[in-house]
Every structure is written in structure tokens, then in C-alpha cells.
Amino acid sequence: MTEPFIESEMLGATRWTSAAICDLVDENKGSIDPRIYTDEQLYQLELERIFGRAWLCVAHEAQIPNAGDFFSTYMGEDPVLVVRQVDMSVKVLLNQCRHRGMKLCRADLGNAKVFSCSYHGWSYAINGDLIRVPREEEGYKNKLIKSDWGAIEVAAVELYHGLIFATWDPQAPSLKTYLGDAAYYLDTFLSRHDGGTEIIGGVTKWVVKANWKFAAEQFASDMYHAPLSHLSATLAAMPEGTSVSKAEWKGTGYHVRTHQGGHGTGFFSAPTEAAQMENIQILFGWMGEDASKYYYTQAAENLRQRRGDAPLVINGAHMTIFPNLSFLPAIQTLRVWQPRGPNEIEVWAVTIVDKAAPQAAKEQWRLGNIRTFSAGGVFEQDDGENWVMIQDVLRGYRARKTALNTSMGQGFAKPHEHYPGIVGDVFSEEAARGLYSHWAKMLTTDKWATLYD
């Protein structure tokens, strides 16, 4: 019996079967088929089955402190408004007028009493209710049932240490279940200190002409690229004459694939005081003295008291929450990779800091991120170069037929006594394999239960 082609809600029958999609990411061989980065039908399936279902980070609470404050963002390619309500709860609404589909609000952020469509004037309350329709009497003869035509709302919103997550799927598991093992690491990043986190004003946005999975995978899994891709930045960010070995994170390097969900992280945990002293110097070089001191003393001590478990002061960490939320603890950049077709990403990045951090440390993190991890940052510039070039190479027929190697550390990762997830050496692609396997699972199954087997 031949396997049926996967039906896309939008495209109808695709030319992909479940088996064909699963073959694209072969865990046993340790290879991926580069068409995952280029195929238009797979991209449309991603919008439906990944971005249309997953928990996506849409904002930080600090971006909308007051009633009526809104932040305009995207879930996949769907524009949404994240709006603070009068009762201080948060709603996430599709930024689309129900009459003819015009974008309800075209500002990036601000404060609104109503969202009034600029096309014909349908107006919505900040909770999404349709409250005013021009010519309701003359045109609609008062027969329009406005309560049926409110703005579309997401299925669920959850807050997590200040981050706001939303999903379109009423069947989606709770955010806690969705995060699974990743929650431990997310907590380490966002809940080091009482009072939580805040955002340094403004979102930097830039375009990278590459598939979103290059970015998501790298932040989930790829410590491997750092020593070479970022060699120039590593050297330049340290005092002149610093040797390469002094600029490398010290300690035992760990790499984590979450048991489920496709999330991943990697970091160095310094087992000795001496190693940690060297790490302090690195963060000093990259961000500044106050930021480094706060991170390694006050924040570390607080975290130890709050958690009291494993050596939690993690160094040089990278992480992705599937599908497109990534961050670097200690550097304090947090970004969403907004997909824009198979060949383009918009990066939306913010600097996130502990509220409790001294002002001087916050300012160093602000400046440090501008200079290291942002469009003009000395580290980030070289990431874009890699991803854009790969995407360019993949225009080629032979290039798209050529399997890529994802075998590093295969078979060596296992559960760890302290760290949740499947843990291996920091130089591994276990999390990449996890991310791509989860990607294939989400595309080929419409039941959440089977994603968490």
C-alpha cells in the first residue's frame, strides 16, 4: 500500500509523505537533507504545523506595562498584537480586520484605546471585541452580529518569568509540558534573582537571507562553530595581546538535548575557582566589569540559594526553545527568528537583564550586546555570513541533493545526575538531531500526544 501524501490545509495534497519527511532527517545515519531549508511546500507545512501549533514567544511583559499598551509581532508569518488589558491580563490577537483583512494596527508598539481599521473603519476594543462598524444602520440594516466578528484570538497565552508565550492550537499541552527539560535551563536564565527580568528599551530587527532553522539549530546545539566562526571577535573583544586559549570558556562543557520537544542548550560549568576566575575575565572583556561581577557573585549566589542544586553558574551558554526562541545567558541577548519564507529570517533581538542588577551592569549589557550580538555586533556579523552563504549555495541542484553531516557525538549522550535532558560533551550535535527530529515529528503528526511519546 502506498503511503498517502501529507495534506496541507492550505496547499491540499503535498508531494511529501510522512516517510519522505522523516527520511530528510536521518538520526541513525547522522545526516540531513538540505531541502529542509529550501522547499516551499515544507515551509508552508511549517507555518501550519509548527508555527500554527507550537508555543511561541511573542513579547516580554515589560514591553507592555500599562493597560492599552500593545506590541506588534508575528507568530510565524501571522501578524499579532500583544495587548495589556484593563485587568492587566494579556491578550494576543490576530492583527487582521475581520471585514477585508487589513492590518488593524501598523505601529510597532504604543498605547491604544481601540484598534481602528484604516480601510473602512471597523473598530475593535483592546480585548478584540468588534465595537464599532461605520454605516451599521444604512449599510448593514443593523443585521450585523458584531459579537461574531471580533478579532481572532490565540487559543492560549501563558506567562513564564516575564516572557509571554502564545499558541494557536487549543490542543497544545501546557507550556510547562511543552518546555519539559528546557524549563530548568530557562529558569536559570530568567529567574536568577527575585524580581525577575526586564528588557532594555527597543527591539533591534534585521534581515538574514537564510532559513530560520540555521539560526535555531545553531543556538540550540552549536558550540562547535564558535572557536572558528567567532575567532576574530573572540580576539578583538579581549584586551590586546590576549591569547586565544585565555579567551576560551573554562570548565566542563555540557550539551543538552531535551528528551522531548526539540529544545537544546550547551554551556561550560567551571568546577574550580581558578577556572571560574578565567571565565569572569572573559565576561569582563565582552560586557564589562560590573556586569561580570554581578553575574558571577550576586546573581550566582542568589541562584544557588534559590535552587541549591548543581553548579548553576553556567558560562558561554547558548539555547533554543523550539522552534524559534533563542538566547545567550550571561551575554543576555534574547531573540526570535521570524520566518520569512524558506529563504529569509527577520531577527528580532532584545537585551534582557535582571531587574535587580545594578544600573552600571545593565548599561554594560546594553552596550555589550550592541558590540557583540546584534546586527553590528562583532560576533553576530559572522553568523549571518555563514547562514546566508549556505542558503545561496543551496540554489544549486547538486548542492540540494548533497546530504549534510549531523553525526557529532552520536551515541555518547546520556542522562546526567544534575542536568535534565540527554547530556553529552559540549561539542556535539545531539541537540541538532533532537531539533530536526522534532521538526519532522511536528510536520508528520497532527496529534500532540504522539509528539511526547
Next chain:
Amino acid sequence: MTDIVMTATVVPDSQVTPELQYRVEQFLYLESRLLDDRKFRLWYDMLDDDLRYTMPIRQNRLRREQHLEYSGAVEAQFFDETKKSIDMRIRRLETGFAWAEDPPSRTRHLVTNVTIFHVCNEKIQLSAYFHVYRSRLERQIEHFVGQRTDCLKITGDSYSLLAREIRLDQSTLMTNSLSFFF
């Protein structure tokens, strides 16, 4: 610096002689040439030790919130540099491992509409429009258009760049690497 631009009159300061205008323009042209010739160290020497070099982000705001269009001094920026951090950026280029600029970009800095609006205390305040053209590798082409508001310090016969605020006419930045200077 923003406020000064806002209150600039169309009548130039009486001290703005054709000669001053000429000398200032030549300074800006020299900067452009050095940047386009990739002589970053020579350009670096034109910077004042107390340099502040910024590029705010620019947000789409409703007209009633126009005053919030640009990010503030302690908010996110695309650049917020001192002479020391510019040195770090040039040192990166000099390592031989700066892949986003190796092979290097071809840039052309066009500078126009140079308006001096204030001269006092050994300082010259001016604004200029720019069009930075950048071509990379085989066929990547990017254009950056905007306004620079500069403060030059008069140092003997010449000037040094004391402050530059770069206002780019883009909201979402249409490049993956700001690995060059404005």
C-alpha cells in the same frame, strides 16, 4: 544633539564662511575616502579620544507618538561606540579571521547636504546626508541612506570627530551585518 538639529535656523551662523564650509566638507570627504579605501586606521586617527558614535533604532510609531520614533540614549541602538570600541571593531578586521569582511565589502560613502549650524567653543556642529552603497562578494548589493549629525572638534589646523549620530532611513535593517562604518 537632536534638540540642536530641531532648532537650527536656515540662516547659517555668521561664522560659517565659505572657507569653513569648504574645510569641513573636505574633512568629511577624506573620511569617506579612507573608509572606502579600507584605510580604517587612518580613519581612526580622525576620531577624537572622547568620541561618541551612535545609531539609534527607528520604530514605526503612530503620529501622536512620533517623539518616540528613535530609541533613546539608554535603549537599544545599532551602534553606541567610543573610540575604544571602534578600535575593537578595527582590531577584529585586522585579525585576518573577520569572515563577514573577508573578502572585504566594496563600499562608497556619498556625503551631501552638508549644513553647518553652529560654531562655538572650538566645536563645529553640522548635519549631512549620506548614501552608503555596499557591494559584497559576487552580487550582494545594499543601500543605506540617512542623516548624520556630527560635532567636530577644532584641533589646530584640523578637526577631529567628537560625536556622530547616524539616523538611518530604515526600521528593519536590510542587512545581516553592519560590519562597516558610517
